[in-house]
Amino acid sequence: MSATDTRDDELIRRQLRFRSWHRGTRESDLLIGSFADAALDGFDSAQLDAYAAFLREDDPDIWDWVVRELEAPAAHAVLVGLMRAHVAARQAGGA
Numbered sequence: 001m002s003a004t005d006t007r008d009d010e011l012i013r014r015q016l017r018f019r020s021w022h023r024g025t026r027e028s029d030l031l032i033g034s035f036a037d038a039a040l041d042g043f044d045s046a047q048l049d050a051y052a053a054f055l056r057e058d059d060p061d062i063w064d065w066v067v068r069e070l071e072a073p074a075a076h077a078v079l080v081g082l083m084r085a086h087v088a089a090r091q092a093g094g095a
Contacts, residue, residue, distance in 0.1 A: 012048050013040045019055050028059040031066060035086045054079050 020036035023029050032055070043051060054062075054076050065072035065080045066087060072080040 009045055009048060012052070013043070016040060016048065016051055016055065023059050025059060028063065031083070031087070032059075032062065034090065035083050038086055039082060050075075050079060 017033070017036045017040055021029050021033035023032055036051075040048070040051070057076070064070045065076065066083045069084065
């Protein structure tokens with residue numbers, strides 16, 4: 001991987017973090033934005049692409065999948081699992 005690739009991923013991370021914190025409702029901002037802060041730095045390019053696709057979903061759907069624990073589409077199942085774990089850790093005072 002070249003330095004250019006790394007810079008591109010960093011730009012993508014910044015863009016995704018911004019999109020995560022500016023969803024339209026404070027509840028969605030807190031849910032999705034706090035997850036982005038905790039997770040995006042560890043995501044590789046493929047995971048960043050998957051997260052970008054996830055962010056194209058409607059906030060009420062994301063809320064239902066993560067908070068109400070409704071079944072998410074298979075394409076988002078891993079991310080929803082990570083977000084549920086993030087929420088559980090925050091509720092336990094872990095992050």
